[in-house]
Amino acid sequence: MAGVLLVFLTRSLGAESYGLLALAISVFAFFRLFSEMGIARSAARYVAEFKSSEPAKADTVVVESRLLAIVAAIAVALILVVSADVIADVLDEPSIAPVIVVGSGIVLFYSLHQYNRILLQGYENVIASAKLHALEALFTGLFVIGFVLYEPSAVTAVLGYVFGYGSAAIVGFVMIARVRSPDETGERDRSEIRYQVLRYNVPLTVTRLSDVVDRQVDILLVGYFINPLAVAFYTIGKEISQLVSVPAASLGFALSPTYGADKAAGRGKNAAALYQESLNKTLIFYVPAAVGIILVADVAIPSIFGDEYTGAIVVVQILALFVFFEGLASISSPAVDYLGRARSKAIVKFITSLGNLILNILLIPVVGVVGAAIATVITHGLYSFATVYIVYTELPFDVPSIGRCLLRVLVLSFVMGTAVHGLTQAFTGYTALILGVTIGTGIWLFACHALDLIDYGEIVTMLKN
Template sequence: MAVKDSLARGLKMTVLARAVHVLSNAVLMVLLTRFLLSPDEYGILFLALSVIGVARLFSDLGLAKSAARYVTEFKESDASQVPYVFETALKYRLLFIGIVGCALALGRNYIAGLIGEPAVAPLLLVGAVYLGFHSLSVFNSLLFQGFNCVSWSALVQVVNNVNRIIFAVLFVFVLGFGALGALLGYLVGAALAMVVGFGVLYKYFYSNYEKADEPEEGLSRRILEYSAPMMITRGAGVLNTKIDTILIGVLLNPAAVGFYTLAKQISSSLTVLAGSLGFSISPTYGEQKVNEQLDQAARMYRKTLEYTLLLYLPGAVGVIIVAEPTIRIVFGEAYLGAAPVLQVLGVYVVLRAVNQTTTKALDFLGRARVRAIAKGSTAVANFLLNLVLIPKLGVVGAAVATVITFGIYTFTNVFVMYSELPLDSKRLVRPVALVGVVTAGVGVPVLLATRYVSDVFSLVGVVLFGVAIWSVLAIRTGLLDISSTKSFLLSE
């Protein structure tokens, strides 16, 4: 019961935080695309953010996730080592942030010239500062996850996202700073989140542990060694999520970057629940492994996978069907180039949802190295596929490359999870078949109803119509138990 209650509280707070993140990003997306920025300007902004994301790889180096893993381990076995884990990881984090931030600021003009977009240079100067604040706020969030207190991670995210939109609106609307103003909003949000995160981390966690006379022998080395596969995994993620954007800018144009970014943001935002569940539940897998409760972990993962497929397979079909009217009505005719990209990425929505409920668990089960190899291999394949498909298919080629390679990565992670836990794949056959029935039952009526979409109200009506059909079918097939769900959501 304690595990269930802890998961419920953590999940609800994480869902709230990520819902705020999605809402703030959605509002910012609509404001920037519909009223403030052209596709070229929008593309320039996210081209700069992609470069910053690549630079952040070298400032993070997987240290926070490695520290979170050892916090989870030591708080169960030797709590006096926890402060040393925190200090070691933070020391290295600050060192690499300083090096990378200076390199980004000093090399901004060279980088802008290399990708062929001089307008990116001033954004990279601000981005060097943003990189530091954002990296440290993420560090705090991941440490809270290691303590299995994801509610505090959620607080840090809420502070970040609420202030991001407030200050972005201030800088763009009031001061007229355009894309640079939006980036300044990101910077202020990250800075405030960092301050809150460190304050909570020190007061409620670090200071509450009695510190050993000296760190365990080899502790720094172990943290750095385990951060290596985390860095490889993170680097592969950068190749998948940032390099493709940069390649589109180099091989096509900023407008294409804007189309791809918009479609990717929409598809990624739809996986907020899966991401929240994966983030909240993953430390529990590590604790259950330490306590030799693998059967319980297996049951938890199987049910998580069932609910993820129930929610996201029908959802992906809906995304594919309503992509064109959604882009046209919400973001404007100028951004219609994003519609076919979003349709392809509908498949990515399912893959990402399954992946988010799987990969973080592997980190806490000690399988980060295997995941790193899989992600590194598929990231390289994604890079090569982008080089081939973008010139041939345009911006849609980048989406196709993402779906193919991310699909391979996701299935690999699920396979590793099955090898780590005592899972019986036969028990998934019936639920998956029923999910297929629900998906077909939702897709056909929504496809027929979409022809009547003409404005935002009819679009919302079609979406709600699809949700209503999904709810009825999910309950009638027995896949969704209302009483269990209500009990979980209302638990304290």
């Protein structure tokens, strides 16, 4: 759905209006730092710890954290409404003020939706969490497309997101109610649990702050130093990168509570083997994916989004490396939280995010939007490797085995890349894109079997069961 909306909005709104929308969404994401903080992830960590041994205590975590999440979301949404004109003045974009006012609803409802989804993760109820995520995508897709078809503008697009996230938040609260256990603890227990949630929330909030700097401040700086058109180019690259990272993000989301639970139960070797397998599969998918994006970007961008977005080609090619690093971070970063190393991750994230901010300020005025992409790749690469190392210190895995897997993947990527490059040079437009993706995927599937990277028989057996 994210991919459908990306193509639909870029085509329906045009580069300027889409850039304004992307800039506004970046503002919302920045304010969501304060409406979400690390409350949901902190609560999920304790729910995962207590859900089996002390279910009533886990329920108290839900009650206390939910109150904190609701109060924070409402307060920040109101602040955003009041400060809309000030933000518009700072960004020197008067037309963004009404978009921000309407978008305060995004801050409110998305924060509550995300709280529900992460809490379901803490209960290790991945199926319910997946259903909620799918419903959110369906709701936002239908509302955004419907409103924009009625009147194409950034305001109507934001209004569609508000209705979509609001609907998902309501459904999420119902789902949480179904997995809770009765709570009969006293006020003293509530006060102690509230303190635990808030204390573990501190390093998680630092990590979220750093994550906002990584993912949103660069967009804000592009809008500040250049214009909404440049924001549109940069956002396309970021959106494609995040779209491709969905498999790894799903893997990290599903497995990260298990790492913490296995380690707490004395099954560290099992957790390490599980993480090693997920790391192998991430390399198998994301190294060739990065190569493929670099090779097809020059024909894919104008064909899919239109000729007015050709300025995004170089940005997308640079951010192809971000795709690989995001894959590593997606399986490792959530695991670190559940392994109790949130403080270590927060320190690393703060350092790399500060570096990202400095590099953006230095590079954007000199080389434009390309500078933002370079800064993102450098700093996120350092962060992703650091998270893998932190997991390794808690769950030692077989590094030589990972190295052998990477070597085979590099051979695969070279063969696939050579074929795709030849096709994109021989053909143009949709023909080059379709042939490049189809032949490249075919070579990847065959090479994965030939190099013993994926056991297709095991996949077939799993699907049958």
